[in-house]
Amino acid sequence: MTALGLASPLELLDELKRKVRALQRLQFQVVEIIGALDQQGAAETLGYKDLIEVFKHTLRWDPKVSRRRIKQAQALCPTVTPTGSRIDPALPDVAAAMAEGELSEDHVEVLAEAMAALPAVAEAHVVEYARQHEPRSAKAFCKELAYRLDQDGPEPKDQEPAPSKNVVRRQWRGGRYLLSADLDAETGAKLDALIDPLAKPEPNDPRFAPEREGDALCEVIDLALRAGGNRIHGGERVQLTVTVDYDKLRTAIGTALLDNGEHLPMNQVRKIACDAGIIPTLLGSNSQIYDVGRKTRAINAGLRRVLVARDKGCAFPGCTRPPKHCEAHHIKFWSEGGKTNADNLVLLCRRHHDLAHHSDWQIQMANGRPTFSPPTFIDPTRRPRTNTIHVA
Known part of the structure; x- marks a missing residue:
């Protein structure tokens, strides 16, 4: 490769990808050695209590690092029984992907934790997802997959679990009022719906998010005091989707x-x-939401509800941002004749909205859902991708 200072950004990215893949292959080889040491009982042979103490002295690893890698070795390496029989690793697909340099140690940790609650048949699916996304997104995918596999919840005959208690702690200290709360999901979602619109940053706003949210909570309290016996927010209850x-x-x-x-x-x-008005969303035979097109650039509340019901958050592949953090993006720009309707709109968080405007990612609609084609430096074939975390 040419000198780093003379290389183009794409050349540097290609070289970085090669180095990272090589590093991850090397990390798997380290895990294999740890697995062999564990299988041979090396710590006892060397007079140590366990491998953690061995690694502390020989490799200068913190116990936390040693525990993590020993746990990975136990999940990714085959074992041999006292009779000499070989038992395949608990996570063979994860092991194969890491051996190829496709997964990092962080990926492995996420997938090992997730597979403890998933059937073995799910491993191929979570590994395929992790090959294309960062560990945080893979964790969200595994969580959603677990919900889908057990979406019916307990059998009707099962006793309902005891309702969780809502707890608020209030204390005056040094002229300040300290408040902490532990609330159920329903109440928490309502509070988010009140605070989020009021906590948006203003232009040149110097406040950090916790301060903006604190000021927003103060506004909510003022609204409640002014509302008296009336409903907050123009006489209507706060809306949840x-x-x-x-x-x-x-x-x-x-x-x-x-x-x-x-x-x-x-x-x-x-x-x-x-205690709420029902806003029906009509679905087609393929769960496609019918068009509610508008001739203006602005997205009204009804059209936004349609986008929330379809995309369920940022539609960019692997993103976990919920709808409240998203903006509606015109796939074909409104200034270029693009329509303001469901077929030309997609929910994107601010980060991915910027990416849609300033990078080579391309967005198209396929079967009524947004798909994303990456730049060639990410995937030379530009294979379309969707956000499988939010699939309806």
Whole structure:
């Protein structure tokens, strides 16, 4: 390779990818050696209590690092029984991907934790996802997969779990009022719906997010005092978006999805439905939401609800941002004749909205859903991708 100072950004990225893959292959070889040492009982042979103490003295690893890598070795390396039989590793697909240099140690830690709660058949799917996304996104995918595999929740005959208690702690100290709360998902979502619009940063706003949210909470308190016996926010209750299957709502079995990505037990959803206006979303035969096009650039509340129901958050592949952190992006720019309707809009968080405007990522609609084609330096074939975390 040419001198780093003379290389182009794409050349540097290609070289970095090669180095990282080589490093991850080397990390797997380290894990294999640790697995062999563990299998041979090397610590006892050397007079040590365990390998953690061995590594502390020979490699100068902190115990936390040693425990992490020993745990990885136990999941990724085959074992040999006292009779000489070879037993395949607990996570063979994860081991193979790390051996190829496709997964980092952080990926392995996330997938090993997730597979403890998933059936073995899910391993191929989570590994395929992790090959294309960062560990944080892989963790969210595994969480969503676990929900999908057990979406019906407990059998009807099972006793309902005891309702969680809402706890608020208040204390005056040094002329300041200290407040902490532990609330259920329903109340937390309502509070988020109140605070988030008021906590948006103003132009040249010097406040950090905790300070903006604190000021927003003060505004909510003022609104409540001024509202008196009236409803807050123009005489209407705060609105939540809840995506729910009608049959599940009717039978009170399973969970529904809030617009912040959290799952809510059906008994709580039924409680919300008793005291809320129902805004139906008509779905087509392929779960496609019908067009509610508008001739203006602005996205009204009804159209945004349609986008929330379809995208369920930032539609960019691997992003976990919920709808409340997203903006509606015109796939074909409005200034270039693009329409303001569901077929030309996609929810994107601020980071990925900027990316859509300033990079070579391309967005298209396929079967009523947004797909994303990466730049060639990420994937030379530009294979389209979707956000499988938010799939309906």
